[in-house]
Amino acid sequence: MPDATPPPSLLDDLLARLRAARLASAQDPFGDPVLLLALAISRRLDDGSLDMDGLEGLVQYLSDDAAAGRAKRLAAYLGHVPGTPPAAALEAVAARLVRPDPLDSPVPFATFKSSVERTCFAAVFTAHPTFSLPAGTGAKLADAATTGEAPPRGLAHRPAPVDLREEFAQANAAILRGRDALDQLAEALFGAARAVWPDRWHTVTPRPVVLTSWVGYDTDGRTDIGWWDTLKLRLDMKRHQLQRLSGQLEPLGEAAAALRARIATALEAVGRQAAAVPVKPDPESVQKLAGEMVLHREAAMTGLSALMPLFDAALAAAPDDAARMQLAVIKAGFAAHGLSLAHTHFRLNSAQLHNALRQRLEITTSPDDLSLRRGLLGQINAALAGVETQTVDFGGLFAEQASAAKLMMSIAQIVKHVDGSIPIRFLIAETETGYTLLAALWLAKHFGVDRHVEISPLFETATALERGERVLDEALRSPHFRDYLRQHGRLCLQFGYSDSGRYVGQLAASYLVERLKLRLAELLKKHGMADLELVLFDTHGESIGRGAHPKSLTDRLDYLFPPQARYALAKAGFAVREESSFQGGDGYMLFGTEALAQSTIARIAEHAFQRPKDTEDPIYAEADYGADFFATVRREFGELVEDPGYAALLGGFGPGLLEKTGSRPSARQSDMGGPLRITHPSQLRAIPNNAILHQVGWLANSLHGLGRAAAANPELFAELRERSPRFARALAMAARAAECSDMGVVRAVIGTLDPGTWLDRAAATARPGRQELLLSVAAPLDAVGLQAPLWRMFRRLQADHLALRAAWPELPTMPERLVLLHALRLSLIHRLWLLAVSVPEFSPRHGATPETVIRRIFALDVEPALELLRQVFPAAPDPVAGLDFHEPAGRDSRTSYAREHAEIFEPMRRLFALVRGCSAAVSQEVGAFG
Structure with missing residues (x-):
């Protein structure tokens, strides 16, 4: 009797192959289970047992499953019980x-x-x-x-x-x-x-x-x-x-x-x-x-x-x-x-403020020059003593060129003509000197809105977090700034995790932010400002890797403003107003339905009305250990950021994995057209930087450096994980990051960018014509020369992570279905590249050559490359086909490139759409973009 058991599904078969490859790698440390699975998928496409329709169905299925899991996590995150x-x-x-x-x-x-x-x-x-x-x-x-x-x-x-x-x-x-x-x-x-x-x-x-x-x-x-x-x-x-x-x-x-x-x-x-x-x-x-x-x-x-x-x-x-x-x-x-659905926050960069005052007050001294800082502060204080208010009208606003002045004038017109009942927050990014705050005050006074504007520095960069106390001290030495704060009755501060997380690591950033908050009481008392209300605004994304806690909204709020810090400021007599960001479509889902919004507000209200208590937490008793631990994390991650291999990991094809998810670009563009080759993380904005880490399978900004820090005292590390709520809450961030990270995935990404991988495949293939294509992929990868820095950086990541797993054996691992998604996408990228090197030669067009087109496709800048190829190889049918012109036809002049479109360009388009589809599924698995 024939076997009535249905054949295993594609998903079950691939998961079984992955398990087998992982088991084999435990015995053979030189194997790479993720690349092996990618190769198995590619071979199934070659032998016809898998086609593009099947792949599209698989990606859709995995994406839908990831979405279902995300929905469950969202309800649990908010403490929402359906039906209650x-x-x-x-x-x-x-x-x-x-x-x-x-x-x-x-x-x-x-x-x-x-x-x-x-x-x-x-x-x-x-x-x-x-x-x-x-x-x-x-x-x-x-x-x-x-x-x-x-x-x-x-x-x-x-x-x-x-x-x-x-x-x-x-x-x-x-x-x-x-x-x-x-x-x-x-x-x-x-x-x-x-x-x-x-x-x-x-x-x-x-x-x-x-x-x-x-x-x-x-x-x-x-x-x-x-x-x-x-x-x-x-x-x-x-x-x-x-x-x-x-x-x-x-x-x-x-x-x-x-x-x-x-x-x-x-x-x-x-x-x-x-x-x-x-x-x-x-x-x-x-x-x-x-x-x-x-x-x-x-x-x-x-x-x-x-x-x-x-x-x-x-x-x-x-x-x-x-x-x-x-x-x-x-x-x-x-x-x-007031007369708005919500209060209003304006934001600009400190450099824009400095430029506006350079024009108006002819202050040419750089605020970054520490040797001239005292004189600069004297200049701005003298200007504040004699500032004259200027009337604002729409004509002046239209004619104004300086961004900061234009913004302050806009506020003046909103206060005058729209709503003057609620103060407007004026957030200043990259505030690293007290001069910036005094410059903002001068501009507000100049345009007559100092009573309506709450000036708030954003402490986000490593420099700002380190100097935050000094920045405030410089501003508070000014009698004009102290009078301004008394007028409002509050001091507003913003803390960010974008740049700090990008350059010092998320966990180290949280320590620096908390330390700065704790120092506020002493600083304000020193300047006789102990009666001020403190407004502490923490901005971040709603995903692991950008500062928002992944476990629950309750944990997130306690992570951003730990109970001990709340108690310390309350004990010092300060009223505190907390603020927290809900960012973009991902963050808005916490208000996605009436019930979810009520659950979100309920968790916020529970936190806000919780009476600060003096709860003993051993991490504060072990203050030296805590300081050393987070300093080690910061140092190790800082060295990783400066490692050329880290930039190569982010920029090899990372930006190409991401779709545009807002109204500004992810990275700066090069003058030659196409994406700029990333040579340092600073060339990427913070959100795509973090999103790329999700996509390459290693959330370094929440993990790296922890191994070295934990290895310094593994016993105390384990004890504090068990006994310290503050330490455990921070490490829960790393635990979730580990669920979204896998060394095998990173190794496979690096292996894909390594010409040696393609040479090994060329040596092993028996498929006719395949060896030449594989060698054609290896050559441009070799020319870019990323493999040496990438493998050096990988060894850095691996050594630290091995140390972390030794100190923390229970650290979670990436689930199989997410590993499968990464392997599937790498297989798609491999197929895409093999098609790219199959493109026929063509003469330079608009400065593009076959070599530059291949480089763009290898960087996954696929859509512009395909558009160029469609122009070079038009698919339009021959307009004179079937007509007799009484002479022998010139075959080349009437050639259609329909075959290239059908066999190369259209498959490339579908493959790239699936690559981006996998990226969307990975975002669903992680829980957000960025």
């Missing part, structure tokens, strides 16, 4: 605020009121190129996380093109769900208060958590955002807020009639203003805009004063407690956010 109403967690938070001990009396009303009316946390929506999924796919993953059901199969997993307007639309959708969740929090707070203080509950205006956005206002590293774009988007945010208010008030009938009428007037005026913003400004269109902004300013409202009395009147006229509750919730959201 998230509002219950918000009610529990509110109940604890009213009565911390269920068996004890409630807190005094004044205590409750002060605790909920002070903003203690802000969720900041940022953009950047992290929209790694089509919006529809992201929505389906969020739905799956909410319901607990698997997302549908056949989803599109590769990123879709995104421009600034699409970034803004996705951010707004997430912010709207966040605002709804904040309303649920406010309702829970009111409900808990009403049960204890039935006559006073509605006199509270809770705003413990707010939302903020820099989408459309962040010009650091971007040239696609003009002042007119910023103004248009800010008017849109105002319009959305007013529309939301109107919709919320609609069911309240006559009690809210006056409010709705005033909002309707404002909406009409804001609509006229937004319609007047030019797509591309010229003097006439800016003149028209100015007329609309000024003429309709009062009707459009520029603050809270026009509506707050109407809210109070509506509350007094409310027919019952249900209507009063609705009005109180709506009023609280309005009071917390």
